Amino acid sequence: MSLDLGMTTGPAGGAPRAPGRLGVPVGAAEALRYLTDLGLWIDDRRKQLDAIDAAALNAPNQTDRDALTHDMTVSMALWKAIHDRYELLKVTFDSGRVGAVQAEQLSTLIWGRLDVTPGVGRDAERARVPSAAEGALAVSLPEACRLSDAMTSSLRARLALEPSGLDIGIRVKAIREGIERLRDQIALTPPGAARDKNSADLIGFQQRLFDVTERAKRGGDVGGYLGPLEIDVAGRERDLIVAASRRHESERDAATARTLITELAARGDAIRAMQTQCLASLNPAPKLAVPDVRALGAVPDDPDAVDALLARLQLVSRALDQAHETYARALGERDQLLGLMGALDAQAAASPEIDAQERADLAPLRAQLADALASTPIPLVRARALMAAYQSYLQAVTRKGL
CATH class of the missing domain: 1.20.120 (Four Helix Bundle (Hemerythrin (Met), subunit A))
Known part of the structure; x- marks a missing residue:
């Protein structure tokens, strides 16, 4: 054709x-x-x-x-x-x-x-x-x-x-160049069974090319021999290039995994410290597991295992995100309650319209709220209820003239 x-x-x-x-x-x-x-x-x-x-x-x-x-x-x-x-x-x-x-x-x-x-x-x-x-x-x-x-x-x-009309010499030259590129690619592959097999196949390609060349010198028809050899050499070159790229990709993935493990380990330690603080200072406190990425072990050598590890690292990262958000929100509520009590105290002190009886009513509410917020751990349900009562009564007495 x-x-x-x-x-x-x-x-x-x-x-x-x-x-x-x-x-x-x-x-x-x-x-x-x-x-x-x-x-x-x-x-x-x-x-x-x-x-x-x-x-x-x-x-x-x-x-x-x-x-x-x-x-x-x-x-x-x-x-x-x-x-x-x-x-x-x-x-x-x-x-x-x-x-x-x-x-x-x-x-x-x-x-x-x-x-x-x-x-x-x-x-x-x-x-x-x-x-x-x-x-x-x-x-x-x-x-x-x-x-x-x-x-x-x-x-x-x-x-x-x-x-x-393509000259046989041109096709032979192209095959010879392909074999030399194969030699260069094989030299870059790590020692092992795959490299040994490729080296043996390279010798086979060289022998086949030599046989074709000698046959052509004798005047024989080599068209039926060149095509299969071209296919085999080109296919092997393609496979070696792809294999090399996958090795490089695996090396990059392994480096990425090591970096992620270091980062996730540091994040995990910080979030566990936050968890400890939250459990000690609040009752009830959220109880969410904080994974330790070190439990996954060292980065493996196998490319497929590295891919699986990267997928698990993403799961660990999402779990840490959720734990961080949960414990930070709980500690944030504690800080909000303390800040709101201070703001309400300032409002009460700056409100001359509050009479002595009303201040007498506010005093035990404020004392109980301060006691709850000073407790370790803080009883959140009681503190929320007392805060609501203190805030509601204060708003009522400061707006009685409106």
């Missing part, structure tokens, strides 16, 4: 190399070169994806269509995230007016986390991005571009969309 994919750089031409690294300012000249190349790459990639999308919809097998639609959903979401970040870069670049602040911002936009909002605009029918896509998009802009290259290469190979 032959199809014009609208490529200007050829299938071996991947995303442009990003300047610098995170935290290193990007100068105006290198930013201009990168934005120019990235803009061309984005336009070409959209044309390729549109052509692949049309071919995927016409795939004869429903199972194939479903699998292709999944990867197309991810690829389209990736493209939109890259395009949106490119627009932000252009605004920051501001036609070359790049000062120190803008240079830092350009670096952050290029190497910082790339987010995506799927199911918008033209791609609204792809409303739910699969979970794999969500992980894939927690990457930097250069990683997202490489991931897009890998997925597009895999989709082209699965749909046999390589232009009919």
Whole structure:
């Protein structure tokens, strides 16, 4: 099957190399070169994806269509995230007016986390991005571009969309470059069974590429060997990029969890002190449990366990909010009663219209109220009733002439 994919750089031409690294300012000249190349790459990639999308919809097998639609959903979401970040870069670049602040911002936009909002605009029918896509998009802009290259290469190979006259040497070169990128990705993975398996598979890819090259040198047909190898190399590159982004995300989540635990532990200690004060000074006092976040233990290493811990930390935070509000409100009522008694005493002292008999009536009410508020703990029901009686009688005698 032959199809014009609208490529200007050829299938071996991947995303442009990003300047610098995170935290290193990007100068105006290198930013201009990168934005120019990235803009061309984005336009070409959209044309390729549109052509692949049309071919995927016409795939004869429903199972194939479903699998292709999944990867197309991810690829389209990736493209939109890259395009949106490119627009932000252009605004920051501001036609070359790049000062120190803008240079830092350009670096952050290029190497910082790339987010995506799927199911918008033209791609609204792809409303739910699969979970794999969500992980894939927690990457930097250069990683997202490489991931897009890998997925597009895999989709082209699965749909046999390589232009009919494409030189075998170009395809072999693209596979060799993909293998080298795999080598770089594997070097970044932590030691363990997964790294050992990827290293063994890398050797297998190299051997398959060597066999294809030797077969081509002998004049043999290698078209049937290149396609599967392209799919396998591109798929493995995609998986490694996504796995790396998930590791980084897990590390950030673990750091977030540690910070939250420290903050929640401090809040919990303060609220328990408030609880102790409330129970000692009021009767009846609210009885609400104050969770101790330390009971959840240390932050685990497993990413899924970290996610579960973050969810539990949110529950602890809400429970602390409720306890804080409850005990603060109770202590606030105690302070309000004490403040109101002082205000009523001042009102009584400043009211000459109150005669001696009325003051004699007020005196025992005031004495009983003061005794209740001086008790430890304060009997709230009695104090409220005495306050109501004292306030009501005082209002009555100060307004008797009205």
